Amino acid sequence: xxxxxxxxxxxxFVRMLGNAIVWLDKAEAHAxxxxxEPSVYxxxxxxxxxxxxxxxxxxxxxxxxxxxxxxxxxxxxxxxxNETTLDHLRERIRKTMDYVxxxxxxxxxxxxxxxxxxxxxxxxxxxxxxxxLKHFVLPNFFFHVTTIYALLRHNGVDLGKSDYLAGLTTxx
Numbered sequence: 001x002x003x004x005x006x007x008x009x010x011x012x013f014v015r016m017l018g019n020a021i022v023w024l025d026k027a028e029a030h031a032x033x034x035x036x037e038p039s040v041y042x043x044x045x046x047x048x049x050x051x052x053x054x055x056x057x058x059x060x061x062x063x064x065x066x067x068x069x070x071x072x073x074x075x076x077x078x079x080x081x082n083e084t085t086l087d088h089l090r091e092r093i094r095k096t097m098d099y100v101x102x103x104x105x106x107x108x109x110x111x112x113x114x115x116x117x118x119x120x121x122x123x124x125x126x127x128x129x130x131x132x133l134k135h136f137v138l139p140n141f142f143f144h145v146t147t148i149y150a151l152l153r154h155n156g157v158d159l160g161k162s163d164y165l166a167g168l169t170t171x172x
Contacts, residue, residue, distance in 0.1 A: 005071065006108040009133055013064045013100050015167045016145050017093050020060070022166065023152055023159055024086050024093075030157045038086050044151050053151050057089045060144035061096040067137040068100050070116050071129055072107040 031038040042054045051059070058081055069076035077099050083089050112130035127136065146164075153159050 004105075004109045005111050005129060005133060006105045009067065009071075009108065009137070010100055010103070010105075012138070013067075013141065014097050016141070017060070017064070017097050019164065019166050020057070020145060020148055021090050021093050023149060023157070023163060024090050026159060026163070027152050027155070027157045028086050030155075034156070039084070041086065041152065041155060042084070042089075044155055046147075046151065046154060050147075053148065054083055054089065056144050056147045056151065057092065058083070060141055060148065061092055063137055063141040063144065064096050064100055067133065067141075068103045068108070070118070070132070071111040071114065072103055074103075074107075 027041055028038050031040065042052065044053045045051070058079070061079070065076040065079075068074075077095065079092055079095065083092055112128065112133075114129040115126050116129050116132040117124045117126050118132065118136065149159060149164055
């Protein structure tokens with residue numbers, strides 16, 4: 001099967017977001033085992049000038065939902081950015097997964113040559129759909145997903161490479 005805009009995006013997003021839910025489950029179990037409040041994770045950072053854990057989850061989800069909306073020329077669902085617990089973060093991830101999986105394949109495929117405008121503080125940038133997906137969305141998404149993973153590892157959660165790469169099958 002040839003690579004399509006859909007196959008290069010939706011399954012990748014769904015798998016990694018699903019993995020992130022498992023990481024949050026493990027984080028909660030770790031907090032319970034060590035007898036501390038799981039909310040400690042929410043403000044964790046690797047550096048003082050870094051956005052906190054909660055924001056990393058929000059941005060990873062936003063990268064996915066805005067990608068699908070921009071590629072398909074539709075409105076992205078609005079999330080309030082008011083998550084205060086691991087349960088709230090899991091719910092945000094699930095809503096993102098539900099949304100991305102609800103987008104018809106035919107709406108995503110064929111968007112590789114579509115002009116995509118990405119709003120930025122210093123002015124919008126325009127690029128073709130394929131470039132947008134491969135060189136903007138995917139690196140940004142993986143940056144934030146990896147940061148989620150790293151913050152949990154940094155805080156003692158027993159995660160390894162197999163947790164990061166979980167869900168990898170020959171059918172994927």
